[in-house]
Structure formats: C-alpha cells, structure tokens
Amino acid sequence: MKKQNISVIGLGYVGLPVSIAFDEAKYNVVGFDLNKNRINELNSNIDKTGEIKKERLINNKINFTSRKKDIKKADIHIVTVPTPIDEFKNPDFQCIISASEILGKIIKKGDIIVYESTVYPGATEEVAIPILERFSRMKINNGFSVGYSPERINPADNKHNFENIKKVVSASNPNTLKVIEKLYGDVVKAGIHSAPSIKVAEAAKVIENTQRDLNIALMNELVKIFNQMDINTNDVLEAASTKWNFLNFRPGLVGGHCIGIDPYYLIHKSQQVGIVPDLLLSARKINDGMSSYFAMKILNILNKNKIGTTNSKILILGITFKEDCPDIRNSKVVDLINELKSFRAIVDAYDPIANATDIKDEFGINILDDPTKNNYDVVVIAVAHKIFSNLGGKKIRTWCKPNGILMDLKNTISKHEADYTL
Amino acid sequence: MKKQNISVIGLGYVGLPVSIAFDEAKYNVVGFDLNKNRINELNSNIDKTGEIKKERLINNKINFTSRKKDIKKADIHIVTVPTPIDEFKNPDFQCIISASEILGKIIKKGDIIVYESTVYPGATEEVAIPILERFSRMKINNGFSVGYSPERINPADNKHNFENIKKVVSASNPNTLKVIEKLYGDVVKAGIHSAPSIKVAEAAKVIENTQRDLNIALMNELVKIFNQMDINTNDVLEAASTKWNFLNFRPGLVGGHCIGIDPYYLIHKSQQVGIVPDLLLSARKINDGMSSYFAMKILNILNKNKIGTTNSKILILGITFKEDCPDIRNSKVVDLINELKSFRAIVDAYDPIANATDIKDEFGINILDDPTKNNYDVVVIAVAHKIFSNLGGKKIRTWCKPNGILMDLKNTISKHEADYTL
Numbered sequence: 001m002k003k004q005n006i007s008v009i010g011l012g013y014v015g016l017p018v019s020i021a022f023d024e025a026k027y028n029v030v031g032f033d034l035n036k037n038r039i040n041e042l043n044s045n046i047d048k049t050g051e052i053k054k055e056r057l058i059n060n061k062i063n064f065t066s067r068k069k070d071i072k073k074a075d076i077h078i079v080t081v082p083t084p085i086d087e088f089k090n091p092d093f094q095c096i097i098s099a100s101e102i103l104g105k106i107i108k109k110g111d112i113i114v115y116e117s118t119v120y121p122g123a124t125e126e127v128a129i130p131i132l133e134r135f136s137r138m139k140i141n142n143g144f145s146v147g148y149s150p151e152r153i154n155p156a157d158n159k160h161n162f163e164n165i166k167k168v169v170s171a172s173n174p175n176t177l178k179v180i181e182k183l184y185g186d187v188v189k190a191g192i193h194s195a196p197s198i199k200v201a202e203a204a205k206v207i208e209n210t211q212r213d214l215n216i217a218l219m220n221e222l223v224k225i226f227n228q229m230d231i232n233t234n235d236v237l238e239a240a241s242t243k244w245n246f247l248n249f250r251p252g253l254v255g256g257h258c259i260g261i262d263p264y265y266l267i268h269k270s271q272q273v274g275i276v277p278d279l280l281l282s283a284r285k286i287n288d289g290m291s292s293y294f295a296m297k298i299l300n301i302l303n304k305n306k307i308g309t310t311n312s313k314i315l316i317l318g319i320t321f322k323e324d325c326p327d328i329r330n331s332k333v334v335d336l337i338n339e340l341k342s343f344r345a346i347v348d349a350y351d352p353i354a355n356a357t358d359i360k361d362e363f364g365i366n367i368l369d370d371p372t373k374n375n376y377d378v379v380v381i382a383v384a385h386k387i388f389s390n391l392g393g394k395k396i397r398t399w400c401k402p403n404g405i406l407m408d409l410k411n412t413i414s415k416h417e418a419d420y421t422l
Numbered sequence: 423m424k425k426q427n428i429s430v431i432g433l434g435y436v437g438l439p440v441s442i443a444f445d446e447a448k449y450n451v452v453g454f455d456l457n458k459n460r461i462n463e464l465n466s467n468i469d470k471t472g473e474i475k476k477e478r479l480i481n482n483k484i485n486f487t488s489r490k491k492d493i494k495k496a497d498i499h500i501v502t503v504p505t506p507i508d509e510f511k512n513p514d515f516q517c518i519i520s521a522s523e524i525l526g527k528i529i530k531k532g533d534i535i536v537y538e539s540t541v542y543p544g545a546t547e548e549v550a551i552p553i554l555e556r557f558s559r560m561k562i563n564n565g566f567s568v569g570y571s572p573e574r575i576n577p578a579d580n581k582h583n584f585e586n587i588k589k590v591v592s593a594s595n596p597n598t599l600k601v602i603e604k605l606y607g608d609v610v611k612a613g614i615h616s617a618p619s620i621k622v623a624e625a626a627k628v629i630e631n632t633q634r635d636l637n638i639a640l641m642n643e644l645v646k647i648f649n650q651m652d653i654n655t656n657d658v659l660e661a662a663s664t665k666w667n668f669l670n671f672r673p674g675l676v677g678g679h680c681i682g683i684d685p686y687y688l689i690h691k692s693q694q695v696g697i698v699p700d701l702l703l704s705a706r707k708i709n710d711g712m713s714s715y716f717a718m719k720i721l722n723i724l725n726k727n728k729i730g731t732t733n734s735k736i737l738i739l740g741i742t743f744k745e746d747c748p749d750i751r752n753s754k755v756v757d758l759i760n761e762l763k764s765f766r767a768i769v770d771a772y773d774p775i776a777n778a779t780d781i782k783d784e785f786g787i788n789i790l791d792d793p794t795k796n797n798y799d800v801v802v803i804a805v806a807h808k809i810f811s812n813l814g815g816k817k818i819r820t821w822c823k824p825n826g827i828l829m830d831l832k833n834t835i836s837k838h839e840a841d842y843t844l
Binding site for chain 1: 619621626637640658661662697704
C-alpha cells in the first residue's frame with residue numbers, strides 16, 4: 001500500500017516531532033506553520049524548541065511551508081496547533097478554528113483530519129467539525145472524516161518522545177479508525193490504544209495534566225501549612241517518599257502551556273454540563289497563587305533580616321516554565337518578578353537556558369549575561385535548571401552580598417547550602 | 423546487648439503484626455488491649471482482622487493481656503491505638519490519651535514510649551507527652567523519652583507488610599533515636615528512615631493518606647463530570663493509563679479508618695495555624711458525598727426503567743470498606759444502604775467476607791447467607807471483593823429479576839456484563 005501524503009498544521013513542540021517521525025518513516029510530509037520565522041529557521045535546520053537534533057533537521061525531506069496551497073496534496077492532515085486560554089481563563093480555540101478553516105477550504109473527498117491539540121471532551125465534534133463541514137461543503141463521514149489523537153509530548157524529556165510514548169487514537173467512524181491506527185502504528189513504536197470514541201480520547205488527555213496540576217497543588221498547600229508550623233516540607237517529602245506508593249510530586253510554580261492550562265478546558269466544559277468542579281478549581285487557585293506566596297515569603301525574609309523591600313536587590317535564577325527547557329510561555333516566574341517589583345525591589349534575572357531576546361520581547365525583562373558578585377540581598381533559585389545545581393550553592397552564594405540570603409524554592413542545591421528551602 | 427522487653431498497647435491491625443514481629447525476633451513482648459474479647463481470641467489463636475496467619479499465632483510467646491500491671495516490666499512501649507474522628511470530624515485523641523495515662527502511671531526512668539498512631543504534626547508533643555509527664559511525674563528526655571514511628575500497615579495487602587515496608591522513625595533526643603533505629607532495624611527488613619524531628623515524621627505519615635484521598639476525589643469528580651456527558655469514566659481511565667506517568671486511581675467510596683479519616687487530622691491542625699486547606703476540604707467533601715451520589719444514580723436508573731423507588735428491591739454486594747478485607751469501620755456502603763432505605767427501597771446486603779454479627783451489632787444491617795434468584799430490581803456491586811469477580815457477571819445477574827439492572831461501581835466484572843459502570 002502506498003504511504004499517504006501527510007500535512008502537519010502547526011510546527012511547535014508537538015508538530016515538529018510528528019513531522020520528522022512521519023518523514024523518517026518515508027511518508028511525504030508537508031509541515032505548515034503561519035509563523036514565517038519558524039519556517040525560515042526550520043529551513044535553516046534550527047529548532048528553537050530544542051526538541052529535534054540538528055542532524056535530523058538536516059536529513060529530512062519535509063516541505064516546511066507557510067503557503068496554504070502546499071497542504072492540498074496531502075490526504076491526511078494532522079492538526080498540532082496550540083490551545084491556550086484567554087484572559088478570563090476560558091478556552092481559546094482561535095488556532096483550532098483557524099486551522100479548521102484553512103483545512104475546510106482545501107480538503108477533498110476522502111481526506112482525514114486528525115486533531116492532536118488538547119481540548120475538552122466534545123470539542124472536536126462541537127467546535128472543529130462544524131467548521132470543516134461549513135468550509136468544505138461536505139459532511140462528516142461522508143465527504144471527509146476526523147480523528148483525535150492527543151499529543152503526549154513532554155518538553156525537554158529525552159527519555160519520553162513521540163516514538164516511544166503509547167498513543168491514544170480515536171475516529172469519527174470505524175474505517176477511519178483503522179487508517180489512523182495503521183498510520184500512527186507505523187511511527188509510534190510504543191504502540192496504539194484505540195479509544196471507543198473521540199470524546200473518550202479527548203477526556204483521557206485532558207485529565208492527565210489535570211491530575212498533575214492537582215498533585216502539585218497538594219504539595220503547594222502542604223508548603224503553606226507546614227511553613228506555618230516551622231516544618232520543612234522537603235524533609236517531610238523525603239520521609240513520605242520511603243513508602244512504596246507515595247507519589248513523588250514537588251511544590252513550586254506551575255506555568256507553561258499544559259499543566260497550568262489544560263485543567264481550565266475541563267473546568268469550562270464541566271461548568272457547562274452543570275458540575276462546579278470544586279477540586280479542579282481549588283487546585284488552580286492554589287497553583288496560580290504561588291507566585292504571590294513566594295513573593296511574600298521573599299519580602300518577609302528580607303524584613304526579618306532588617307532589609308527594607310524598597311531598593312532591595314534581588315536576583316532570580318531561572319525564568320522558563322520548566323527546568324532545562326527554553327520555553328517561556330506562561331512562566332509564573334515572571335509574575336513573581338513583577339510582584340517583587342511592585343514593592344519597589346530591584347529585581348534581576350539570570351537564565352542561561354532561556355532566549356533573552358524572547359523574554360525581552362514578551363515580558364520586557366532583561367536577562368543578565370552574568371550576575372555581579374557581592375551584589376544581592378537575596379538570591380532566589382526559582383527554576384531547577386541542571387546548570388544551577390552544577391554551579392552549586394557555594395558559587396551561587398558569591399552573588400549574594402555578605403549576609404545576603406540564598407533561597408532555593410526548587411530543591412536545586414544541597415539543602416544545607418541554602419538559607420531557606422520549602 | 424540484651425534485647426529489650428517490649429509492650430505493645432493496642433492489638434488491632436497495627437499492634438498485632440508489630441507484636442508478632444518483635445516476638446519472632448526474640449524480644450519479650452507483652453501485647454496489651456483493653457478489649458478482653460480480642461485478648462481471648464488471640465489467646466485462642468484467632469485473629470479476626472485476618473492479618474496474621476494461625477500458625478504464627480500458635481507459635482508466638484507473646485503475653486496477650488488486659489492487665490495494666492503486665493506492662494510494667496517492659497522498657498519500650500509501642501502505642502498502636504486507633505486515632506478516629508468525632509462526629510464533628512475533629513480528631514478524637516481519647517485512645518492516645520488513655521494509653522498515655524496508663525503508661526504515665528507505670529513507666530520508670532529510662533523507658534521509651536513510641537507512638538505509631540496517625541496524628542497531625544505536633545500532636546505527640548502537644549497531646550501525648552504532657553500526659554506522660556503529668557502521670558509519671560518525670561520530664562521528657564530526663565526521666566523518659568519518646569519516639570514516633572508511623573504505622574504503614576495496608577490491611578488485606580499480602581505483598582506489603584510490617585517487615586517489608588521501610589519504616590520512618592523519630593525521637594525526642596538523639597540517643598533515643600539510636601535505640602529506636604536499632605530496635606525497628608531488627609525487625610523491619612526494608613530498613614529505616616530517620617526523620618529529623620517527631621513532627622516531620624508525623625507530617626510524613628498524615629500526608630500519605632491525604633494524597634490518596636485527594637487522588638480518589640479527583641476520580642470521583644471526573645465521574646460526576648463525565649456522567650453528565652455520557653462518557654464512561656472507565657474507558658477514559660483505560661486510555662489515560664497508557665501514559666507512563668498517569669496515576670492509576672479509581673473512583674469509588676472512601677471509607678475505613680485511614681484514608682477517610684487521616685486528612686481530617688491535618689485539616690484540623692491546618693485551621694489552627696491559620697490556613698484553610700481548600701484542597702483537602704474539597705477532596706473530603708467529594709469523597710464523603712459519594713454514597714449520596716451513588717444512591718441517586720441507583721434510584722435514577724430505577725426510575726428510567728419505570729420502577730418506582732418505593733418497595734423496589736435492591737441488592738448491595740459488599741459492605742466492608744475495602745475489597746477482600748473484613749474491616750467494616752467507617753464503611754460508606756452503610757451510608758449508601760441507609761440513603762436507599764430512606765427512599766423506602768427494600769435493600770438487602772450480601773458480603774461473604776464481612777463478619778455478619780459485627781455488621782448487625784454495629785449498623786443493624788442483616789447480611790444475607792445467600793441471595794435469592796430472580797429477586798432484585800437492581801443488583802449493585804459496591805465493593806470489588808475477589809469473590810465477586812470470580813462469581814462473574816452471569817452468576818450475579820441470576821439474582822436480578824428478568825429485566826433487572828446490574829450496576830458495577832467498582833470495575834469488578836467484565837464491563838460488558840454490567841448494565842451500568844462508572
């Protein structure tokens with residue numbers, strides 16, 4: 001059987017690895033993205049997300065393009081666009097809508113559109129398919145058909161990647177399901193799990209990150225409780241982790257484009273069907289409040305050390321949303337920095353992993369090339385980049401003034417090297 | 423070094439295995455319990471909890487006793503009494519207080535008292551030690567000393583037992599810690615983890631079950647959401663479980679003397695130190711509300727099948743708080759039965775694992791010897807005893823009237839054999 005032509009719509013953390021995998025399995029792949037910078041970079045074998053090694057970019061035959069007409073010849077279209085939230089924390093389907101419009105205009109009879117973006121259960125059928133029908137003037141399962149196969153990319157994780165994470169697939173009819181099973185089965189070595197319906201597959205995806213959000217929220221709630229009792233939460237977690245079934249989550253800021261976002265999709269749908277999801281809402285409230293909590297903690301410690309907050313000098317180490325990952329989307333460290341600045345502290349940030357230009361553009365924050373020695377009242381490790389644990393507490397402390405305070409919010413350095421840990 | 427004399431105060435799920443382990447390691451052990459029935463049974467080599475095999479009961483040299491003076495010759499006293507909650511969901515320290523009074527009156531200089539009961543951080547120092555000091559007229563770390571080593575017994579779990587679960591220990595001073603480390607190290611083959619303080623060890627224990635409670639609450643919240651959308655939660659969990667880091671919890675009733683109780687200890691202390699623990703409270707609210715939710719579901723299905731609730735005949739399978747465990751304490755199935763009865767349904771219960779006499783005594787519920795065939799409008803599997811999965815859906819359905827409904831709340835039988843699963 002001839003291998004199908006594939007188009008991948010959206011070439012971010014998800015779409016690029018998908019494109020590369022199908023290309024390497026000898027499919028004809030068109031990689032589409034509206035962002036021309038991204039296309040130019042990919043055509044120059046540069047992947048800013050750091051997910052794909054240069055060698056694989058050099059060796060592929062993918063047609064990276066921003067031209068809609070290039071998608072036309074594909075039979076299978078995989079949509080890997082972002083699904084963020086708006087300022088009211090409601091789902092923002094703009095990219096799904098836009099991708100579906102583009103596809104609706106060019107698809108032909110027999111084409112299959114597979115969505116990989118995280119949504120709430122029902123969204124593919126309620127949001128995407130009507131747009132495809134309208135713009136294609138065809139009917140679902142008659143002219144074209146649809147699949148849903150949630151992405152499970154874990155940014156900056158070398159161990160778990162597109163090829164070796166089992167993939168859930170689902171489709172609008174049994175024949176399409178067979179095609180999609182075979183298609184992904186060809187590239188995902190870990191195998192395929194066929195869900196009985198699209199909405200089951202959508203639900204399975206959205207609860208994965210919801211579960212992580214909840215478990216991190218528990219750790220953050222414990223930090224708040226134990227802090228009031230002068231109990232070190234790390235000590236508690238170390239002891240609890242010796243039980244075989246204790247789940248080793250850690251407190252901290254929850255940012256990024258998945259864990260801090262996906263639960264809002266489920267919350268949104270849940271409210272529509274008449275359930276106020278107390279637990280999901282509580283978890284979001286706690287995790288979204290942690291930048292404020294940490295800011296208060298830092299200012300409180302400054303004051304205990306008889307340093308006023310105004311003009312105090314604070315160095316924040318790490319600004320990305322996740323350790324060892326350049327992604328800065330929805331980073332809560334930025335909220336922490338802004339909160340500290342609102343108390344008129346002078347805040348510097350240092351992050352050798354993050355792209356300084358992106359941060360300047362998106363948040364107006366300058367990233368230091370190298371922190372100055374003996375310069376800070378407080379140095380705060382906010383993201384556990386390996387580069388910081390490798391530097392070690394001794395080196396990091398040289399950036400503190402004499403009697404300056406070293407706070408480690410992420411268990412990054414040895415606990416005895418820090419003046420404050422969670 | 424001569425092996426110490428040990429007394430174990432409280433011979434339930436926790437105290438009996440502890441007594442047996444120390445006896446088998448050649449310590450002199452006095453096993454004390456105020457409940458004379460339990461003492462008589464143990465002296466007749468009967469363990470109603472099913473944790474200890476008859477052979478080990480026959481072969482031990484433990485002095486099982488209800489006489490306080492028998493405790494006197496022990497140097498180390500291990501307190502394994504229950505820590506339930508009162509009707510306001512506040513900690514009920516009555517057993518800890520009573521055990522501490524008994525011990526306070528008989529301990530001598532140099533004795534060590536180790537608490538194993540689950541409490542909130544601070545409770546040993548705030549509740550137990552003052553009583554020991556008052557009744558012994560000695561001072562902590564001067565006359566006597568104290569340890570805390572949380573029990574991690576998992577009832578009805580053959581794989582994880584006292585000897586092969588790593589044990590957390592802590593003490594009121596470093597010398598006592600050394601003694602306790604050596605003591606437990608002698609019997610716990612999995613090894614010892616020394617916590618830096620008693621309150622860290624207390625915190626480590628109470629968060630373990632709090633974490634489980636929260637994760638089950640998430641599953642229950644998902645059941646409520648997905649049920650409104652006609653999504654089968656089991657299908658969703660099956661798909662989500664194919665991800666390497668998805669945590670395989672299941673929805674259901676949360677009863678028993680641990681998971682449904684321990685979080686209230688942490689909640690209680692948390693409120694005292696000024697933190698309203700939203701997340702912990704939400705989890706408790708959801709889990710405590712599940713019997714009502716399931717009752718409504720059952721009555722709703724009766725009505726959908728045009729069977730009125732009054733005089734409808736319902737058979738509940740399983741009444742213990744946990745599968746394959748005879749323990750009926752704080753079983754939420756009882757709440758479910760009572761709720762159904764309040765709608766004037768006729769409810770029978772069948773549970774070959776539970777002790778029928780205990781259930782009659784404690785809840786006034788009759789347990790059937792054997793259900794009658796063709797007799798029930800609804801049969802509900804409420805506890806996933808192996809005996810039920812072994813019977814299978816076909817056999818269980820014989821108890822339904824023709825067109826009767828078989829509901830499986832616990833994924834006990836094959837999903838196609840049930841008319842309703844979560």
